[in-house]
Amino acid sequence: MSRGSAEQLAARTVAVLFVAAVIAFLVGPLLVTIAMSLTSTNYLVFPPSGMSFKWYTQVLESAEWRQSALISLIVATLVSVAASGLGLPAAYALVRAQRLRLRGALTGFFVLPLLTPIMVLALGQAILELTVGYSATIIGLVFAETAIALPFVVLNNAISIRAVDRNLELAAQTLGATPMLVFWRVTLPLIRRGLIAGALFAFIASWDEAAITIFLTGPGFYTLPIQLLNQVEDYLSPAVAAVSGCLTLVALVASFAAFLLNRAGGTRIFGR
Amino acid sequence: MTLQSSAANPGLRVMTDYPVERRSGSARRFERTGLLCLPAVIYMLVGFVLPLGIMASYSVTNPSLSLSNYDTLFQESLYRILLWNTVRITALVVIATLLIAYPYAYLMSRLHGMKLAIMALAVLLPFLSSTVVRAFTWLTLLSPNGPIPGMLRTLGLSHPPTLVGNSFSVVVGLAQVCMPFLVFPIYSALTLVSDDYLRAAASMGAGPLVAFRRITLPLTKPGIVVGCLLVAVYAMGGYVTPELLGGQGSVILNQDIVTQIQTVVGFGPASAVGVGLLLLSAVCVLFAAKLVGSRSVFGA
Numbered sequence: 278m279s280r281g282s283a284e285q286l287a288a289r290t291v292a293v294l295f296v297a298a299v300i301a302f303l304v305g306p307l308l309v310t311i312a313m314s315l316t317s318t319n320y321l322v323f324p325p326s327g328m329s330f331k332w333y334t335q336v337l338e339s340a341e342w343r344q345s346a347l348i349s350l351i352v353a354t355l356v357s358v359a360a361s362g363l364g365l366p367a368a369y370a371l372v373r374a375q376r377l378r379l380r381g382a383l384t385g386f387f388v389l390p391l392l393t394p395i396m397v398l399a400l401g402q403a404i405l406e407l408t409v410g411y412s413a414t415i416i417g418l419v420f421a422e423t424a425i426a427l428p429f430v431v432l433n434n435a436i437s438i439r440a441v442d443r444n445l446e447l448a449a450q451t452l453g454a455t456p457m458l459v460f461w462r463v464t465l466p467l468i469r470r471g472l473i474a475g476a477l478f479a480f481i482a483s484w485d486e487a488a489i490t491i492f493l494t495g496p497g498f499y500t501l502p503i504q505l506l507n508q509v510e511d512y513l514s515p516a517v518a519a520v521s522g523c524l525t526l527v528a529l530v531a532s533f534a535a536f537l538l539n540r541a542g543g544t545r546i547f548g549r
Numbered sequence: 550m551t552l553q554s555s556a557a558n559p560g561l562r563v564m565t566d567y568p569v570e571r572r573s574g575s576a577r578r579f580e581r582t583g584l585l586c587l588p589a590v591i592y593m594l595v596g597f598v599l600p601l602g603i604m605a606s607y608s609v610t611n612p613s614l615s616l617s618n619y620d621t622l623f624q625e626s627l628y629r630i631l632l633w634n635t636v637r638i639t640a641l642v643v644i645a646t647l648l649i650a651y652p653y654a655y656l657m658s659r660l661h662g663m664k665l666a667i668m669a670l671a672v673l674l675p676f677l678s679s680t681v682v683r684a685f686t687w688l689t690l691l692s693p694n695g696p697i698p699g700m701l702r703t704l705g706l707s708h709p710p711t712l713v714g715n716s717f718s719v720v721v722g723l724a725q726v727c728m729p730f731l732v733f734p735i736y737s738a739l740t741l742v743s744d745d746y747l748r749a750a751a752s753m754g755a756g757p758l759v760a761f762r763r764i765t766l767p768l769t770k771p772g773i774v775v776g777c778l779l780v781a782v783y784a785m786g787g788y789v790t791p792e793l794l795g796g797q798g799s800v801i802l803n804q805d806i807v808t809q810i811q812t813v814v815g816f817g818p819a820s821a822v823g824v825g826l827l828l829l830s831a832v833c834v835l836f837a838a839k840l841v842g843s844r845s846v847f848g849a
Contacts, residue, residue, distance in 0.1 A: 292656055299653050300671045303725060306686040307678055309696075313689065367589035374583035383586055385847030390597060391779065392846075394786030394830050396803040397823045401600030404607055404816055424596045427589065456582075485679050487789045491807060505681045506789060509688075521682040528678040532670065 307525050314515060314522035332519035342520060345504040348415070349484055352500065355419040356426050356483035357476045363423070364430030364479075365472060369460070371431070372438045387431045390424050395488040398424060403492030413495045421489045426479035433478065437471025438464065477531055484527070601827065604820045611817030618821035628805075628822075635785060635801040635829070638716055638723075642784040643777050645724040650731035650776070657732070658739035669736075672728045680726070684793040687722045688713060691794075714796035722790045723783070730779040734772035742768050771845040778837040778846065782830050802826050 314332055336342050364387075371384055390398065402421040403412065411417035441464055449459045465472075487502040494503050501524065508517050608618050622628050657668050675683060690697050691712040701709035712718055742765050750760040788803045795801075802822055809819040838846045 295652060296656055296668065299649055300668070302649075303671045303675050303728065306683065306690060306725070307674060309690060310682060310686045313686075363589040363592050366585035370583050370585035374585075376583070381844070381847065383590070385843070386593060387589065388847055389593075392782055392830065392834050393597075393601075394782055394803070394826050396786050396788050396806055397604070397827050397830075398597070398600065398786075400806055400810070400819060400823045401602075401604035402596075403810070404603050404820070405600045408603070420596060421600075423592065427593070431589070481677050485677075487680050488786065491788065492810060502679060502681050502789075505679070505685075506793075509681060509685050509793060517685065521679065521685060524679040524682050529674070532673055532677040 307529075310518060310521045310525055314518035332515040333522070336516050336519045336523070339516075342501075342504065345499045345501045348498065349501040352415060352418045352422065353480045353483040355415070356422045357480040359419060359423045360426035360430045360479040361472065361476045364427050364475065365434050368431050368434035369438055369464075371435050373443075384431075384435075388428050391428045395425065399489040399492055402489055406493060412493050413498045418490065418493055418500070421493060422483045422486050425486065425489070426482045429478040429482060430475040433471055433475035434468065437468035437475075441467045477534060481528065481531055604823050607816050608820035608824050611820065612815070618817050621818060622821055622825060628802075631800060631802050631805055632825075634716075634799055635803075635826075638719055638791070638799060638801060639781050639784045641716065641720045642723045642727060643780050645720055646727045646731050646780050647773065647777060649724065650728055651735055651773070653728075654732045654735035654739060657736050658742075669733075672732045675725045676729045680787075680789045681793070683726060684722055684790050687718060687725075687794055691718050691721070713794060716795065716799040718794040719791050719799055722794050723787065726790075727780040727783055730783065731773070731776035734776045735769055736772075738769040738772035739765070771841040774837050774841045775845055778833055781833050785826060785830055 315329065367383075367387060371380060371387075374380075399421075402424075406412045406417045406421065411420070445467070446459050446463050449463045450456070454462065485502060486500070487506060490500045490503050491506075494500055499507070501520070505517065505520055505524075508520075609616060611618075653668070653672075657665055660668065689695055692698075693711070693713075695713075698709040698712060746764050747760050750764055751757075755763065785801075786803065788807060791799065791801050792804055792807075795804075802825065806819045806822050806826075809815055809822070834846060
């Protein structure tokens with residue numbers, strides 16, 4: 278008996294150490310970024326020496342960084358709205374339409390961008406938009422990036438809608454509500470959290486996009502990831518770490534929000 | 550009864566979710582419901598199919614109507630190296646991620662509440678943080694004078710191996726962000742493996758390893774295959790991570806696309822590379838669909 282419990286203890290210890298190591302591998306670098314950005318030196322160093330927010334102040338005062346942050350913010354917001362606007366009705370149809378013959382094919386069609394190497398799509402988008410003259414515009418970026426955000430929104434919303442008890446909708450319908458009213462007053466409130474989580478994922482997908490944006494931005498019109506990429510390729514200043522720190526904080530806040538709204542979010546989006 | 554069975558077995562949902570009598574009126578309304586797909590379908594045609602189609606046509610019409618762009622791909626030894634690098638790095642990322650993700654997902658499936666939430670959030674965080682930032686942080690951590698080689702020196706390794714500027718750092722950087730693609734599908738599949746199955750196997754004399762190989766592994770196979778597919782496509786498609794963390798010896802096809810566009814402004818040759826990559830990912834998709842069925846690959 279004691280041998281069994283000793284074995285159990287050993288297995289438990291190995292499991293805990295393994296999980297700790299993996300979490301350190303996953304989250305550790307993010308914390309290091311924030312630590313490095315607080316350095317008071319004029320070069321990047323880890324562990325940081327001294328502590329100051331001077332690089333944050335410098336970044337926040339820089340017109341260049343502020344402009345690209347603004348572009349990223351506008352594009353990501355519009356992408357999240359566009360992807361939700363297209364994805365929610367599509368998800369509703371996929372789940373609720375009774376005689377949708379191509380249900381399987383359509384679902385696969387909406388998932389395709391996830392199964393396409395992003396750089397290939399980026400190249401195609403670039404050729405298209407250079408041909409019609411929409412490169413380096415907000416509209417051009419939103420149009421292109423919606424393609425990569427759409428699968429997340431469709432998958433997430435389809436799962437939320439599937440979880441809604443059909444009888445609630447039927448009850449409202451029996452009481453005389455039109456289909457639109459049923460959706461608005463019954464379905465939508467019930468899937469609110471999933472909808473917002475999907476929109477947040479779309480936002481983050483666009484906010485971090487650094488493949489499509491490589492071809493569709495240009496001097497004077499850079500999104501934050503591309504501005505950052507240019508700076509990193511030039512030289513490593515703590516300003517880069519400060520921007521990284523800001524971005525990491527935004528990501529942290531957004532993911533906590535998505536997580537609180539929708540605890541099973543990860544399973545929903547990736548678990549299929 | 551239908552509701553209960555649909556809750557217990559998600560595979561049955563599609564069939565049992567609609568206990569509605571079929572009147573002609575409601576049938577017509579449901580037809581209209583299907584039309585709600587239309588805006589998204591139209592967008593996908595213009596925003597996804599059209600760009601890929603234009604790219605494919607550029608690969609044979611730019612600069613002139615010929616197969617010369619593909620000739621270059623097959624003739625130049627550079628492209629053999631780039632293709633090999635792409636395949637090698639993709640395979641390494643898939644293997645590394647799977648080796649970490651499977652035990653991690655297994656332990657997740659044994660936990661509940663806060664511990665489970667923390668483990669899930671840790672997997673999601675890198676995916677939600679900035680790609681450039683992640684690559685840049687690994688660059689700092691792994692650089693010769695950085696903290697990780699420093700730690701290795703303290704541990705007694707006087708000449709730690711070069712960790713950055715080669716495939717190693719690219720694989721590390723990609724594995725970190727690819728974790729959710731494998732952890733969550735495997736976790737979902739594992740939660741469906743009832744303890745009763747394993748107990749039944751044990752009662753019939755199967756050791757834990759046999760039970761794992763004969764019960765747990767087959768039940769989690771769709772999750773593993775679909776997850777590996779998503780990781781492979783992500784690894785093939787990324788640009789920032791290989792560009793910042795890789796070196797001369799680990800350049801992949803993606804980087805060549807960007808170089809061609811940024812220096813030569815030749816859409817034709819770059820498009821041919823793009824078509825090649827697209828075919829490579831299509832092979833992966835078809836292979837996965839053959840292994841576990843297209844429903845698992847495409848179905849939501």
